[in-house]
Amino acid sequence: MPNTLAEKILQAHTDDDASEAGRIVRCRVSLVLANDITAPLAIKSFRAMGAKRVFDRDRVALVCDHFTPNKDIDSAEQVKVVREFAHEMGVTHYYEGGNVGVEHALLPELGLVGPNDIVVGADSHTCTYGGLGAFATGMGSTDIAGAMALGETWFKVPPTIRVAYEGKLEPFVGGKDLILHLIGKIGVSGALYRALEFHGAVIDALSIEGRMTMANMAIEAGGKVGLFPADEKTLAYCAAAGRTGDKPLKADAGAVYEQDLTLSVAGMQPQVACPHLPDNVRGVDELKGLRVDQAVIGSCTNGRIEDLREAAAILKGRKAHKNVRLIVLPATPKIWRQAMDEGLFSIFLDAGAVVGPPTCGPCLGGHMGILAGGERCIATTNRNFRGRMGSLESEVYLSSPAVAAASAIAGELLHPGKL
Amino acid sequence: MLVTGKAHKVGAHIDTDAIIPARFLVTTDTKVLGSNCMEGLEPGWVKRVSANDIMVAEENFGCGSSREHAPIAILGAGIPVVVAKSFARIFYRNGFNMGLVLLEVGDDVAKLKDGDKLEVDTEAGVIKNLSTGETIICAKVPAFMQELLDAGGLVPYVKKRLAARQ
Structure with a gap:
């Protein structure tokens, strides 16, 4: 079959029969x-x-x-x-x-x-x-x-x-x-x-x-x-x-x-998940002008070298908006060193970013970037549940590194192609 | 087990960050976690709960993080049973492993209102709404999970398997 x-x-x-959904193996x-x-x-x-x-x-x-x-x-x-x-x-x-x-x-x-x-x-x-x-x-x-x-463990197929x-x-x-x-x-x-x-x-x-x-x-x-x-x-x-x-x-x-x-990707804009569930998704243009206080680039979702390069390509020669805290967290020591050796940190620092250690940190409201009431964050993380990154009155928007970087520069949500 | 208590109704897609926010995950103590149960939904939520009260939720209860602290916090708050339209997958397994009784009732959840007095027969899977007189019969627990329950939960089950290997 x-x-x-x-x-x-x-x-x-397994020695059990896993060929059909619903079986326990x-x-x-x-x-x-x-x-x-x-x-x-x-x-x-x-x-x-x-x-x-x-x-x-x-x-x-x-x-x-x-x-x-x-x-x-x-x-x-x-x-x-x-x-x-x-x-x-x-x-x-x-x-x-x-x-x-x-x-x-x-x-x-x-x-x-x-x-x-x-x-x-x-x-x-x-x-x-x-x-x-x-x-x-x-x-x-x-x-x-x-x-x-x-x-070993058990699964339902x-x-x-x-x-x-x-x-x-x-x-x-x-x-x-x-x-x-x-x-x-x-x-x-x-x-x-x-x-x-x-x-x-x-x-x-x-x-x-x-x-x-x-x-x-x-x-x-x-x-x-x-x-x-x-x-x-x-x-x-x-x-x-x-x-x-x-x-x-x-x-x-x-x-x-x-x-x-x-699913057809033709004409698809960069996507953003709005508060307070990851399925509240819109095209970034629909959200243009929404002020942000913080941008987080990192996490198990988007903290890899390709993600940091994507953010750096947008940030190069530009500065984060004066009202935005830009936090970059390379996800592993190897990625950290690679980003450093490729000169990405100079780009991030010139843009006014904080470069932190590899940690889950702010993604789950742990530390290194907690939000106050009324604050809004654009993040490359994976969850935007109410209070996920700090105060119950804060908001998290989820996006790609390119959108997070562009929004950090603009001080508001922005399509990276429209900088 | 026969549980009689007040229903505390919560909404759909209640995530584990709402059940127990990450800032409380610096302990494994049941009482401490219990005293902060649902702190991510509404500060002070737990104050309304008396021992043996029952939580009633809409769909996908317990979505998000795999933190076992979530079922522990609910138990620690004195709530032995959660009734929901549906449960998120990881939470469902965790609940069983922790001895929290989870009853999936689908659309029948509409028959339970906040503040209703409920009587739950956990073994038979029968919920009586003493405030309205309505009865809900729950879907049976999958056979393998019933085996785990019969063994007293995952901890004794693994203990037995380890002993068999000696």
């Missing part, structure tokens, strides 16, 4: 992930389970990226719990301090995730690795504790929505716009309990970074995973990250999809 990407990957990791996992917020709870559950060691010390990643560099005493205590656990268990992939990056930018870069893998993480944006053809999904801490102890993008992209339109457009169409629960599978000429032409940006936000439509076929680009990316043995991966011809959507 021909299988979807989700069914194929699940089947490769027990799967071996390739990598288990938690961070400084979710690992302390996972460790509590791990102990309660009576587990003495992790199933494989090379297949557990603990990344302290959310409230780090530690923002206060309580968060320092949490990181300490994670660090001591990592040392006790001999966990190979423990990251804190100078080696830490935003987890979903860091793990692909380190070659820890790739096609046909099953990755479970105590972080909802674990779905990012679908950009590489991994069945990767977020779970809670106790599920992650179970997976850390057993090396999800039905799949096939999404194809056709047409020619306009300038300043990329992965972020494609996924925001989809979420705007199907809504924040449009893919609830479902897999999204991306296809079409536009997807084939998209960079791996762009695909990860899209997969990252599958959860904002309620999706379990956002899957891309693994093609030559994927294999080149994974090989460059030091992986060996990866193979191309695609859905079988004739696989059964619950829905088949084809």
Whole structure:
């Protein structure tokens, strides 16, 4: 029976029958992930389970990226719990301090995730690795504790929505716009309990970074995973990250999809998600003139080198508006160094930006860019829930790096082509 | 378990940042998390809750972040049951793992109003609205999840599997 990407990957990791949506399968996992917020709870559950060691010390990643560099005493205590656990268990992939990056930018870069893998993480944006053809999904801490102890977990095989993008992209339109457009169409629960599978000429032409940006936000439509076929680009990316043995991966011809959507990108403007849900999406021109107080460029969605280059191309030789705080957070130490070596920091600093360390920081209202009541932020992050970045009376608009950069310069929302 | 309490109705797409904002995620303590339950929806929301009250929500309850602190905060506030039109996927699993009872009732959620007195038989999946006399029969929990519940939750389930491997 021909299988979807989700069914194929699940089947490769289970002795159960994963060929049909709705079945419950027990799967071996390739990598288990938690961070400084979710690992302390996972460790509590791990102990309660009576587990003495992790199933494989090379297949557990603990990344302290959310409230780090530690923002206060309580968060320092949490990181300490994670660090001591990592040392006790001999966990190979423990990251804190100078080696830490935003987890979903860091793990692909380190070659820890790739096609046909099953990755479970105590972080909802674990779905990012679908950009590489991994069945990767977020779970809670106790599920992650179970997976850390057993090396396996259970899944309900999800039905799949096939999404194809056709047409020619306009300038300043990329992965972020494609996924925001989809979420705007199907809504924040449009893919609830479902897999999204991306296809079409536009997807084939998209960079791996762009695909990860899209997969990252599958959860904002309620999706379990956002899957891309693994093609030559994927294999080149994974090989460059030091992986060996990866193979191309695609859905079988004739696989059964619950829905088949084809979206035309012709004439599509850069997309912006307005408060307070990621499905409240409009073309940027509709929002022209809306004053902004802050612009954040970074996060697991758009903190990769391609994103920083995109922002720098707009900011070069220009200055952020005097009323706008522009914050740039390269997502990993490698990206940080690369941006520095390419001279992007000079562009950012000349534009009046703050360049910060790799951290999730402001995206979830943690630190390094919290909003006061009445303030408005244009951000390349993934969520604009009420109060997400600070005060319940603040507003977050989600966009691509190009739109965030252009809006920082103008002091109001602006199409980058209209600077 | 028979739970009798007042219904506290919330809206659609209640995200986990509304249930427990990130600034409170610097602890794993149930009581502390509980005292800040729904602080991202309305400051001081939790003050209206008495032990064994029931939260009632529209669609996609618990969307967003995977933080297990969300079901823990609801339990910590003294709420043992959430009834919703539908639940977000990660939250649904987390609720089960934490022992928070989640009942998905679809459009029947309209039969429950803020302030109604409810009696919930969690095992039978029956909600009686004592204020209106209406009864709602909930969809059955998937068989595998019932197995987990019967084992006492995910923690004892994993414990048993680990012991079997020794």
